[in-house]
Amino acid sequence: MPKIELLHVSKTFDEGKVVANDDVTLSIEDGAFVFLLGPSGCGKTTLLKLISGLETPTSGTILVGGIDLSKLNPEERSIGFVFQHFEIFPAMTVFENVAYGLVVRGYDDETIEKIAEEALRLVSLEGRMLAYPKELSTPELQKVGLARAIATRSKILFLDEPLGKLDPKIRKVFRHELRRLIKSLGLTAIQVTHDQEEAMAIGDQIIVMRQGKILQHGKPEDLYYRPGSIFVANFFGETNFLEGFVSGVGPDSCVFHLHLGGPKFEIKLQHGHQLKNHVQAIIGYRIEDVELIQTKQEEREPGEELDLEEKPRLNTVKGRVREAIFIGPMKRFIIDLENGDEIQAKHSSKFLIDIREGDEILVGFHENPMVFEYPKDIRAELSKA
C-alpha cells in the first residue's frame, strides 16, 4: 500500500538562493528498506521533511499509496520520523514520549499503555519507562526515538542518521537489530546515513544524492559493481582510477592505453555503452581487485614457473612496492607503476606475505573495470562533496 512516489520535486530556501532538492523523481516500493546517502548538505534531510510534510515543496508532487499529499498536514500523513538528534521531549518521561503519538490521537489509557509498553519492549527499554531523557545514554535516547516513532503504528518510517551518534561497535550490532525490527513490522523505511558500509550491509536499496539531485538508485551490488559515475564509484569502497584513452572501440570491448605507447589493456565493455573511439577515458578498479604477482625467482616454489598464460585475461604492468602496510587481517600496498601512476591494492595478509617494500612486481588488472568517459571536472567527481 504505502508506495512512495516523488515527481519532479524541488525545494529551494531563501528565495531560491539555496537549492536543497533539485527535480527529484523517485519511486520506492512498499516494504523496501532504502538508504539515502550523499555528502553533507546535499538535501537528504530536506527530502525526508518534504515527504513527511515538515517542509513544503517549491514544486513537484509527492504521492504515497497513489494519494497526493500536498493537502495534508504532517500530523495527518502518518509517517514516523526518527530525528538526527532524536528530539526526545525533555519535559516528559520515556513512557510519556513513547505514548505521545497515541495520546494525541485520543486512544484510551489502556490501549495507550499496551502499545507503548510493547514498543518499549521491542527496543528493550521497558525498564526505563519512568526515566527522564536527561538520565539516558545516547543509545537509549536513540531507542526512545525509535520506539516513539513505531508506537504510532505508521506504516512508513524515516530515520535521519539514527545511528550517527553511536560508537562504531554498538552501531554495528544495532544496525542489524534495526533491520530485523523494521522487517518484522513490515515497514517501508528510508534511512539517511553517512556510513556506506552500513547502507550496503542492511539496505534493500540505496539512493545516492549529490547537490540536491539523485545520482543513482539501485541495489547495493549494482551501485558497487556498476556505479553510474566516477562520483558514485568513489563514494562506495576504495577505487584506483586510471587515466588514459581508448582505441578500437567495439560493441563490447576496446583497448585502453595507459599512455601513448605505454601499457595497453584489453577490456570488456557493457552493451549499449556510449564510449567513442580515440577519446580520453577513465577506468576504475576496486583496490581489492588489483592482483599482485611476485616476479623474483627465489620467492617462487621450486618448479613453479612464472606463467602468465594461466591468467590469460589479466593485463599486467610492472611496478614497485613503495609501502606495504599491515592492517590486521588485510595488508594494503601502495605501488608505483612503471608509467608513473600510483595505485593501491588490498589483500588478505596471509597470502602475499612475501611481498615487501621495494620489491619489483607485476600488477594485474582484470578485463572488467568500470569505464567512464572523461568528466568535465575530474576534481569535483573525485571529491566527496
Added chain:
Amino acid sequence: MEAPTTDPPARSELSRQDIKPPRLGLQLRLEKYFSKDKFRIALDTGTIGFFLFLIIGPLVSLVGTVIFSWNGIYTSVFDDPITGNVQWQIMGTVLGRSFEIAAIATGIDLVIGLPMAFILTRYEFRGKKLLDTLVDLPMAVPTSALGFSLYLFWGSNMGISGLFGLEQGFLSPGPILITFTHVAFTYPFIVRNLKVIFQEQSKLYEDAAKTLGAPGFTVFRTVTAPLAKEGIIAGTILAFTRSLGETGATIIVAGIFETAPMYVVALKDSLNFPSAAFLSMILILVSLVALMFLRIFSRRIGFPVSKVVPKVERALSTRPVRVARNSIGMVLFIIIVLIPAMYTIPYVIEWFAVNPFTGSTNNTVLESLFAPDNKWAWLWVSTGNSLAIAGISTGICLLFGLPMAMILVKRKWGKMKELLDALIDVPLIAPTAALGFAMYLFWGPFGLNVFQPGFWLIIMVHVAMCFPYIVRPIIAIIEKTDPELESAARTLGASSLTTFRTITLPKMKPGIIAGMIMSFTRSMGETGATIVVSGLIRTVPLLIVDWVETRDLAAAGFASVLLIAFSFIVLLLLRKTMEHS
C-alpha cells in the same frame, strides 16, 4: 588515492635551533606586563567599587533614609495631625492602580504578542523582515514621545475620534488611556522576549510532535509551551515591572490619575523626601521580589499538561482558526500598537505650516516653535544635552561594563558573583523614578553632596540605567564563544591581555556595539528618573513633558518626531550590526 604523507626533510625550518626569539615589541611587552595578577586584581576591585557606588550606594541610602526618618515618615504618611493617614491611602490607591494597569497591560500583551512571536519565528513569508522591524518600532520611540503619540491618537480630537468627526478624544486621559499606552510600550519587549525563546527552542521538537500525529494546537500546548515556560514567565515579569515603573509616557496620558512612580515625582517636587523615599523603597522592593522570583522559582513552576482533548484541539488547529488567530494578532498589533505609537508623525506633517481644518496658522508646528518663548532654541539646546548625556553615559558604561562582564563570566567567586549578577539587573526592572530618587538622595545635597541636580547627576543616573544594557549582551557573547580558543592562544604563548585583544575582543565586537546602541537609545529617551534629578537642565523627553503640560501640542509633536528620528536611525544601525555578526 591521496599521496601518503612524507616525513619533513631533516633540515626543515621547524627543526632549526639557531633562530633566536626576538625582543617583544612595546605593545606586547606592555600587555605582558599588565597581565600580572596584581593588575587584574586592581581592575576587578575598581570595577566592583564603581558598581557599589553606582547601584548599591543609592539603594542603601534609600533604605537608610527610610529607617532614619521613620518617625517623620510615620507622621506624614500614617498619622498627620491634619490629614491623618490620607497620604497612606493615596499611596495605596496609586500602588493599586499601578499594579492593576501593569497586570492588565501585560495580559493583553501576552495575548496579542504570542501569535505575533510565533508568526515571526515559525513562518516564512514575504515582508517578514519588515514586520519584524515594525514590531520593534515602538521600542525606538522614547517613552514620553510614545505617550504623547498615544495621547494624540486616542485622547485628543486630532486622532482617531477626528475620523468619526467627534469633538473630543475617544479616551480621556486616565487609567484606560494609561493601560493602552502601557500595552503599546511593553508590546515590543514581550514579543522580543518570546521571539528569542521560540528561536532558541529547536523547531525540531515541534516537528517530532507533528510526525507523531499531534495537530498544531496540541503541539503548542504540550511541547512548545512547557519548554518555553521559563522564558514566557521571564518576559512577562519583565514587562510587568517595566509597566509598573513607567513614568515618562504615563505622566502625559494620566490626566489627574496618578500612578505610583508619578506620585514619587510629585512627593519629591513637594520636597516631602521621607515619603518619597518610603514609596520608592516599596516600588524597588516589589521589583526586587519579582527579580528573585524570576531567578529562583520560574524553573519550578509546572505547566498544566493535562490530557489531550483530540476533537477540540484538532478543531483549534484547523486552517481557518489558525488564519483567524494570526490575522487577529496582526490587526490588533496594527490598531493598538503600531498606528497609535507612530501617530505623531502624520500629525506633525499635517499640522506643520497650516491648520488642516481651518487653514489658519494657529497652533501649527511652525507657529508654536517660533513663538516668543523661543521653543526652537530650547529644542536644540536640549537636543545637545540629550546627545551629550547619552554619549558620555554610554562611554562610562562601556569603560566599566567590559571588565564587569569579564568578571561575571570568568571569575569563580561563587555566591558573591551570583549576587553581583542579580544586582546588575536591578536598574532594568526597578521603577526609574524610584531609582532616580535613590540616586538623588545618595549623590545629592542630602547624601554625599557631590552632584547637584543637573547635568552630571543625570549622567550618573543614566549610567546606572544603561549599565545592564551594555553588560548583558557582552556576557551573552562571551558565554557563547569557545573558551578553548583562549586556551589555545595561551598555549601558543600569548599573555592574557594579548589574548584578550587578539582573540576575545574581536569576538565581542558585535555585542559591544549592540550594547552601546541600546544604551544610547535608552538614555536618549529616558524620562522618569531624569525628571527627578534634572534640576534646571532639559533633555528632549523632558521638553515634551513640559510642552504637553502647557498644551503646546504641535511643538511637543515636533520634538517627539525629532527624538523618534534619532532613535530610529540608531535602531537601524543596531539591526545592521546584528545582521553582520
